[in-house]
Amino acid sequence: MMLDTKLRRDEAAAATELGYVFTFLLGLMFLSSFSIWVWDLEVATQDRWTKEALEENLFSVCAAIERADEAARLDSDARYAEPIDLHLSTAAGLDLKMWLTDDALHLSDADNYYQTSQAISAAASTTHSGTIELAGVQTIWVVLDEGEVKIQVQQPGF
Numbered sequence: 001m002m003l004d005t006k007l008r009r010d011e012a013a014a015a016t017e018l019g020y021v022f023t024f025l026l027g028l029m030f031l032s033s034f035s036i037w038v039w040d041l042e043v044a045t046q047d048r049w050t051k052e053a054l055e056e057n058l059f060s061v062c063a064a065i066e067r068a069d070e071a072a073r074l075d076s077d078a079r080y081a082e083p084i085d086l087h088l089s090t091a092a093g094l095d096l097k098m099w100l101t102d103d104a105l106h107l108s109d110a111d112n113y114y115q116t117s118q119a120i121s122a123a124a125s126t127t128h129s130g131t132i133e134l135a136g137v138q139t140i141w142v143v144l145d146e147g148e149v150k151i152q153v154q155q156p157g158f
Contacts, residue, residue: 054088054114058118060084060086061098064082064084065128065149068142068149069144069149072124072144078144081144084142086140095111096108096109096133096134097133097134098131099131100129100131100150100151102128103119127148127149129148
């Protein structure tokens with residue numbers, strides 16, 4: 001059998017092939033757009049959850065500080081210790097730092113992207129101090145001892 005080696009101009013077949021190519025490229029474009037949209041949605045949700053967890057940590061520690069101040073108002077020689085379990089304790093990459101001053105509890109990361117403070121009443125005659133790097137910390141202790149309220153990582157031992 002003899003094969004016809006001449007090329008034929010089949011415009012219908014060429015148009016079909018071009019249609020396949022353009023359909024593939026259109027699908028690829030839609031898939032890429034969807035992937036970018038989903039990734040952006042995931043990042044935004046993660047950011048929101050991180051901020052909510054950090055604020056919850058801040059409020060929990062502030063509430064414990066207020067309880068320590070209340071104990072100091074009731075008895076000036078009181079000793080008080082309360083552990084606070086943190087949310088988002090595995091977020092080591094955020095480089096978070098929490099510090100306590102006489103008027104507020106502050107929380108910030110190295111880039112000041114997550115930066116928040118919560119005022120404390122400081123109605124007792126206690127002083128407030130303490131700084132904690134939160135990388136890998138699961139529990140913070142609020143300690144009242146000798147008229148000073150501190151935040152620390154170590155259990156006070158009393």
